[in-house]
Amino acid sequence: MVEKLARARAAVAAVEDPEIPVLTIEDLGILRDVRLDGDTVEVTITPTYSGCPAMIAIGLEIETALARAGFPKSQVRSVLSPAWTTDWMSEAGRRKLLAYGIAPPNPNALPSCPQCGSENTEQISAFGSTACKALYRCLACREPFDAFKCH
Numbered sequence: 673m674v675e676k677l678a679r680a681r682a683a684v685a686a687v688e689d690p691e692i693p694v695l696t697i698e699d700l701g702i703l704r705d706v707r708l709d710g711d712t713v714e715v716t717i718t719p720t721y722s723g724c725p726a727m728i729a730i731g732l733e734i735e736t737a738l739a740r741a742g743f744p745k746s747q748v749r750s751v752l753s754p755a756w757t758t759d760w761m762s763e764a765g766r767r768k769l770l771a772y773g774i775a776p777p778n779p780n781a782l783p784s785c786p787q788c789g790s791e792n793t794e795q796i797s798a799f800g801s802t803a804c805k806a807l808y809r810c811l812a813c814r815e816p817f818d819a820f821k822c823h
């Protein structure tokens with residue numbers, strides 16, 4: 673039973689974020705809980721923010737991953753409270769994000785440039801390539817970059 677749960681959890685934890693495929697939902701910190709109720713796997717996620725269209729895709733990805741791991745019956749539940757914050761993102765997740773060229777969330781300051789590391793950056797637009805990111809520009813190397821929005 674414990675082994676079965678560990679298998680289900682591993683399958684869910686490996687699901688990638690559809691917007692940032694280098695990050696798993698575990699890296700992002702949106703995976704809250706995985707439990708077994710008989711044959712049904714119950715997964716609890718907290719969306720990065722309510723209304724993020726990626727969450728529908730993530731729900732489907734979780735169900736698909738579980739089915740592939742031998743769990744055809746699953747239920748994905750979204751819990752909005754307590755609200756997800758960027759603090760839930762793992763250290764590994766932040767490193768992967770930076771390596772991917774997206775500035776990790778920095779609640780106390782402007783994001784640093786993922787290209788040159790400069791903190792001399794400015795926001796160009798509140799909307800980056802997806803709604804969960806904002807577009808910034810580095811004033812040192814002049815490169816535009818995406819930054820994960822803070823909540």
Ligand SMILES: [Zn+2]
Nearest residue numbers: 785788810813
């Ligand atoms: Zn730069």
